[in-house]
Amino acid sequence: MPSNQGRRFRAGLAWAVLALAMLVPVAAATLSPLLAWRGPIYILAGFAGVVAMSLLLVQPLLAAGVLPGLEGRRGRRLHRWVGGSIVTLVVLHVAALWVTSPPDVIDVLLFTSPTPFSVWGVTAMWALFLVAALALIRRKVWAWHVIHRGLAIVVVVGSVIHAVLIVGTMEPVTKAILCLMVVAATLAVTGLVRIRARRRPVR
Amino acid sequence: MTMVLINRRSLLAAAGGLVVTAASGLRVPARAKGLAPTPSMRGGANNYRPGAPVVERIGGGGFWMSGTVRRAGDGAPLPGQRIQIWAHTTEGSERDARSHGATLTDANGAFRLEMPQIVPAFGQPHGHLAYDSGQFETVFLRPVMPSAGDRALEAHFVLQPV
Structure with a gap:
């Protein structure tokens, strides 16, 4: 039914699914028993990571303009704001973990940590910083889009493996579903949406 | 028909066998040297507080950290060795002084210290142990549950005499 009502129903459904997918894992983490044995700064560090992970789901959807009401320029504009928020949350995540246990974070940043998930997290972090820096340059030629998408995949794969390997405040089932959705959305958008910017003419 | 006793295949097999024998021969003296010392683990020394006191138990207890301490080479059990233990538990973080304690090995080189339940921190449920008394090389362990x-x-220690 291509009626106006049908379109509105589907838009509502899309937003409801997205909101649930993003909010339920965060809500589930607030119920973690581990929180009882952590200080406020450590809790803040954890949630900065959890919220950043959840924001990764909306990022490719905004860029592709597939969210009802946020098509085209509006979606891309919000994509930049959400991108900036993710960078801020990751900086907060690392800084608050540093305050909680400096030697553990130094090991992580120097790639000498005993925990395998930290290598994935740091790799994703550097890819994120790079993608953000390139976004500020905004030379939106074909190559820029290819690099942007490539780095986005590194950010997503690194973050997902980082999150899945961690025994932390995220509840395992909601964490797994969120991670699967983030990977699916990223691969779908980076793989299926055509880059419209023109290729540089070959000399 | 002539019987070929030495062809390329048998020669290669024989040479291969010889190499294996020689290599295993080289390994035997290494085994005779005996038990290798335990290397420190990555991150083992994180949040270490030197000089944790010997205690009956850390905090309220309910969780058991145990292990053995032996000498490198002959594997002899080492009695009376001080092992320091700390972890993120239900009663405090790794950096809190109250999360740290030490115990001594018994006549059989075994140790066992009751402490609060270890809870996952920095992504893994893990503990920290240190031998840092000077008579042997210092070793920091970070076992994961x-x-x-x-x-x-x-957690088990094999210590190298200084």
């Missing part, structure tokens, strides 16, 4: 619900954890 197979499951966060475990009520006990083991």
Whole structure:
């Protein structure tokens, strides 16, 4: 039914699914028993990571303009704001973990940590910083889009493996579903949406 | 028909066998040297507070950290060795002084210290142990619990005399 009502129903459904997918894992983490044995700064560090992970789901959807009401320029504009928020949350995540246990974070940043998930997290972090820096340059030629998408995949794969390997405040089932959705959305958008910017003419 | 006793295949097989024998021969003296010392683990020394006191138990207890201490080479059990233990538990973080304690090995080189339940921190449920008394090389261990619900954890030291 291509009626106006049908379109509105589907838009509502899309937003409801997205909101649930993003909010339920965060809500589930607030119920973690581990929180009882952590200080406020450590809790803040954890949630900065959890919220950043959840924001990764909306990022490719905004860029592709597939969210009802946020098509085209509006979606891309919000994509930049959400991108900036993710960078801020990751900086907060690392800084608050540093305050909680400096030697553990130094090991992580120097790639000498005993925990395998930290290598994935740091790799994703550097890819994120790079993608953000390139976004500020905004030379939106074909190559820029290819690099942007490539780095986005590194950010997503690194973050997902980082999150899945961690025994932390995220509840395992909601964490797994969120991670699967983030990977699916990223691969779908980076793989299926055509880059419209023109290729540089070959000399 | 002539019988070919030495062809390329048998020669190669014989040469291969010889190499294996020689290599295993080289390995035998290494085994005779005996038990290798335990190397320190990555991150083992994180949040270490030197000089944790010998205690009956750390905090309220309910979780058991145990292990053995032996000498490198002959594997002789080492009695009376001080092992320092700390972890993120239900009663405090790794950096809190109250999360640290030490115990001594018994006549059989075994140690066992009751402490609060270890809870996952920095992504893994893990403990820290240190031998840092000077008579042997310092060793820091960071064992990880197979499951966060475990009520006990083991770590074993083989120490190299200084």
